[in-house]
Amino acid sequence: MNWLRLQVRAAGRAARQMLRQPFNTLLAAVVVGIAAALPATGYMLLGNLQRLAGHVSAAPEVSVFMQPGIPAQALRDAEKAIRARAAQARVELVTRDAALARFRANDALADILDALPDNPFTDAFIVRPRDADAQALEALRSDLAKLPDVEHVQLDSDWARRLDAAIALGRQALFMLAGVLGLGLVAVTFNTIRLQLLTQRDEIEVSRLLGATDAWIRRPFHWFGTLQGLLGGALAGLLTLAAGRMLSQPVAELAGLYSLEFVLRPLSALDWTALLSVCALLGWLGASASVRRHLSRIA
Numbered sequence: 001m002n003w004l005r006l007q008v009r010a011a012g013r014a015a016r017q018m019l020r021q022p023f024n025t026l027l028a029a030v031v032v033g034i035a036a037a038l039p040a041t042g043y044m045l046l047g048n049l050q051r052l053a054g055h056v057s058a059a060p061e062v063s064v065f066m067q068p069g070i071p072a073q074a075l076r077d078a079e080k081a082i083r084a085r086a087a088q089a090r091v092e093l094v095t096r097d098a099a100l101a102r103f104r105a106n107d108a109l110a111d112i113l114d115a116l117p118d119n120p121f122t123d124a125f126i127v128r129p130r131d132a133d134a135q136a137l138e139a140l141r142s143d144l145a146k147l148p149d150v151e152h153v154q155l156d157s158d159w160a161r162r163l164d165a166a167i168a169l170g171r172q173a174l175f176m177l178a179g180v181l182g183l184g185l186v187a188v189t190f191n192t193i194r195l196q197l198l199t200q201r202d203e204i205e206v207s208r209l210l211g212a213t214d215a216w217i218r219r220p221f222h223w224f225g226t227l228q229g230l231l232g233g234a235l236a237g238l239l240t241l242a243a244g245r246m247l248s249q250p251v252a253e254l255a256g257l258y259s260l261e262f263v264l265r266p267l268s269a270l271d272w273t274a275l276l277s278v279c280a281l282l283g284w285l286g287a288s289a290s291v292r293r294h295l296s297r298i299a
Helices: 001-019 021-055 071-084 096-104 107-115 134-145 159-199 200-210 213-259 269-297
Strands: 062-066 090-094 123-130 152-156
Touching: 001 134, 021 090, 021 213, 021 269, 062 071, 062 134, 062 159, 062 269, 071 090, 071 123, 071 134, 152 159, 159 200, 159 213, 159 269, 213 269
Parallel strands: none
Antiparallel strands: 062 123, 062 152, 090 123
């Protein structure tokens, strides 16, 4: 109970010290907030990109496009041959008329299709193999491309795998950026506390003469760094929220062009808690390192 009372008093002393220097406090919070907002915004965008990728099936699909105008018997023979070569796969025929009807359902494409003199689509087979091995899929693609009346064979899962690889790369880059900026936040707090120690040098010396322990002297500075980190984290969250709102409309318009309904989600309550906690921890680490280094130099 006594420990908690001491912590509350130290936090109050640190808050009053920050209020006595509003400009310096605001400036430090802005520096921390901008630095923390960069990885926070990247985390928000990466999370939304992962959510978008989650709506897209990454299951391997092989699209077999037939030559235009092949007769019905040739189409049936091709289906038998495809099923024979892909015995463990699901095979679906998408006729040119069905493809035309599917694209006509999109209002943005209906007018363009109406202006064309003929149906631009060809009959196609969608093959969904159970084996997702890259070599097996490539072998199947090459085998199907040799069939008669086949114009083109495409592996439709390649782009989804590239998207997953890009997300993984973005995650690694985000971690690196967060680590570098985290060190920067510690350095900012380190320097701020150093200036506070030099400003209060006489007060610290008098406190020691009166019997104050180093733990009692350090405690307000630890809270100063923690509160500065919290303030900067709150500002970072607000900047991230503002960035999300600014990007929400363009993202919705871009998704609409691809017939997708996608809403950019802001940071969740758990994300806010993590952001504030990490910023507060970094502030505490910077203050602790600065106090440990410079307090011993004050006689």
